[in-house]
Amino acid sequence: MSVTEPNPSALPDLTPARTGAKAFRDLVSDPAMTRFRMRYQFALDEVTTKISILRKEFEEAHDHSPIEHVRTRLKSVESLFAKVDRIGCPPTLEDIEARVRDIAGLRIVCPFISDVYWISDMLTAQPDVTVLEVEDYITKPKINGYRSLHLIIQVPVFLSDRTEHVPVELQIRTIAMDFWASVEHAIYYKYDGTVPTTLLEELHHAADTAATLDQTMGRLRNEVRELGT
Numbered sequence: 264m265s266v267t268e269p270n271p272s273a274l275p276d277l278t279p280a281r282t283g284a285k286a287f288r289d290l291v292s293d294p295a296m297t298r299f300r301m302r303y304q305f306a307l308d309e310v311t312t313k314i315s316i317l318r319k320e321f322e323e324a325h326d327h328s329p330i331e332h333v334r335t336r337l338k339s340v341e342s343l344f345a346k347v348d349r350i351g352c353p354p355t356l357e358d359i360e361a362r363v364r365d366i367a368g369l370r371i372v373c374p375f376i377s378d379v380y381w382i383s384d385m386l387t388a389q390p391d392v393t394v395l396e397v398e399d400y401i402t403k404p405k406i407n408g409y410r411s412l413h414l415i416i417q418v419p420v421f422l423s424d425r426t427e428h429v430p431v432e433l434q435i436r437t438i439a440m441d442f443w444a445s446v447e448h449a450i451y452y453k454y455d456g457t458v459p460t461t462l463l464e465e466l467h468h469a470a471d472t473a474a475t476l477d478q479t480m481g482r483l484r485n486e487v488r489e490l491g492t
């Protein structure tokens with residue numbers, strides 16, 4: 264495309280701070296933006312259905328549910344553009360599509376670590392699921408103690424006139440990991456990112472305690488299961 268031609272997928276200057284409240288409101292209700300976000304919602308719906316099927320099938324055959332709860336979130340336009348600005352992504356739908364892969368997000372919280380990997384293995388083995396990225400922060404926790412299995416998968420979304428391949432970010436973790444992450448997140452925001460060192464150390468210690476709890480509960484569950492057979 265020549266520089267003089269208007270780019271049909273270019274959106275107005277997007278960052279809320281730059282555009283002002285009215286322009287930002289226009290952007291939120293821009294039909295191109297609505298259509299763009301819709302396909303991520305469809306992808307979330309598809310993955311949610313896949314998880315629901317896996318969960319029900321597992322519950323039929325085992326003595327517990329592999330999933331405590333599932334939460335989905337479609338990135339708001341405001342936080343999408345905060346990210347676009349932060350990563351220096353050009354404000355066109357093509358660029359955003361290529362560079363921001365967590366517009367559709369799904370968090371799956373499981374009782375045991377074995378459930379986390381079971382869900383991940385089952386989902387990623389499905390023929391219409393493409394794995395784009397895996398970050399295993401359970402075997403390799405973040406420096407602050409954060410643990411979770413992160414995946415970016417791509418699923419086909421069948422629209423009336425075409426098929427779109429849409430990325431979805433999955434965070435799969437145990438109840439203990441999720442509890443830690445939600446408290447850590449709240450503390451981080453309360454201190455606006457500059458958390459006192461003593462608190463960081465305590466958080467790290469709490470993350471290790473949560474990891475020990477996960478291991479112990481997994482072991483106990485296995486022992487009890489062996490007794491039952």
Ligand code: 0O2
Nearest residue numbers: 342346365368398405407409413434443444445447448449
């Ligand atoms: P939100 O609203 O939760 O989505 P990027 O995804 O590109 O911004 P990166 O480093 O590739 O950054 O992603 P990473 O590290 O896989 O983290 C993505 C998400 O994981 C974060 O989303 C958090 O939800 C969660 N996460 C990662 N690290 C931590 C952590 O140390 N503590 C907590 N509580 N959560 C974490 P966002 O972008 O923060 O926002």
